[in-house]
Amino acid sequence: MSSSWEGEYGTVEEITSTYVVIQLWDWRRMVLPLSYFIEKPFQNWTSESSSIIGAVTFNVDYSTDVPTIRSKLNEIVAANPRWDRRVVSLQVTDPTAETIQLRAHVSAATSAAAWDLRCEVPEELIEFVNTRMPGCLPRRRQQVVHREVVAPATDVEARQSEKMGLAASARARKLARSEHRDRRCRLRGSPDNPVFCLQGRQSISRSKPATSPISASRPLRQTKWRAPAIKETKV
Structure with a gap:
């Protein structure tokens, strides 16, 4: 009878009144008491x-x-x-x-x-x-995902980027001021308010409204400021 006990495979070689001798596959002998077959299950490979x-x-x-x-x-x-x-x-x-x-x-x-x-x-x-x-x-198997790796900027590159950013900000501010100045000049040079700007200098030209009794073609009197004369007194 070929069977399996305690993870070992072998053939029953001898049965006595108290124990059973089993010849294992590598010719070793395993001796088991009869109580083992009563208390524990075992596999019989040659029953039929x-x-x-x-x-x-x-x-x-x-x-x-x-x-x-x-x-x-x-x-x-x-x-x-x-x-x-x-x-x-x-x-x-x-x-x-x-x-x-x-x-x-x-x-x-x-x-x-x-x-x-x-x-x-x-x-x-x-x-x-x-x-x-x-x-x-x-x-x-593994799936490779391609991603763009950005190398860390060095100190020199960081300083150059900072300078470029500051220069761009300065140019933007300068352009904004120039646009603001041009817009003010255009508004002041309108027919309702004839004030215009030329090359950064402001020249004021005022005209009387059409309903004024004074003719608009009459030139304006130009006065010059003179210092007051100092009288000398004898003591």
Whole structure:
């Protein structure tokens, strides 16, 4: 009887009234008391038949052609004498964020033959994927986002930028003052208020309204200011 105990696989070699001797797969012996089989569960692989199904799992990329690998699995198992020609299949079992997991099932007449199949089948499948489908090996994908990196300005560049900004501000203020002065000149040079500006100098010209009794063509009297005369007195 082939069974599994405490994570070990072996065959029952001797049964006594107090203990059981189990020959493990590497020819070691495990001795278990009879109470172990009464208190704890164990797996019996040969209760009705020694045939057993072995499972093999491996991960591949999402771009993998699964039907091609399935056909290769059938070819590999058919050429292996340990296969009992009963069960062979390939299924996608666990898709993850980066890969998909393939699970292959093969049957054998004994547990020892099933173990050998579980070792030989993935070896040939991995070799097939590596040589014929290298792009289907597991790989990690990343998306690169291109961003413009602005280098930090040096002290000299910072000072130059500051000077340029100050100069631009000064020019803007000067232009604003010039526009304001021109606007005032245009307003003062209107017919209602004939005051005009020429080259920064202001010349005032006043005229009497049309209803004034004094003719508008009469020239204005120009008077000059004279200093008062000083009288000399004799003492």
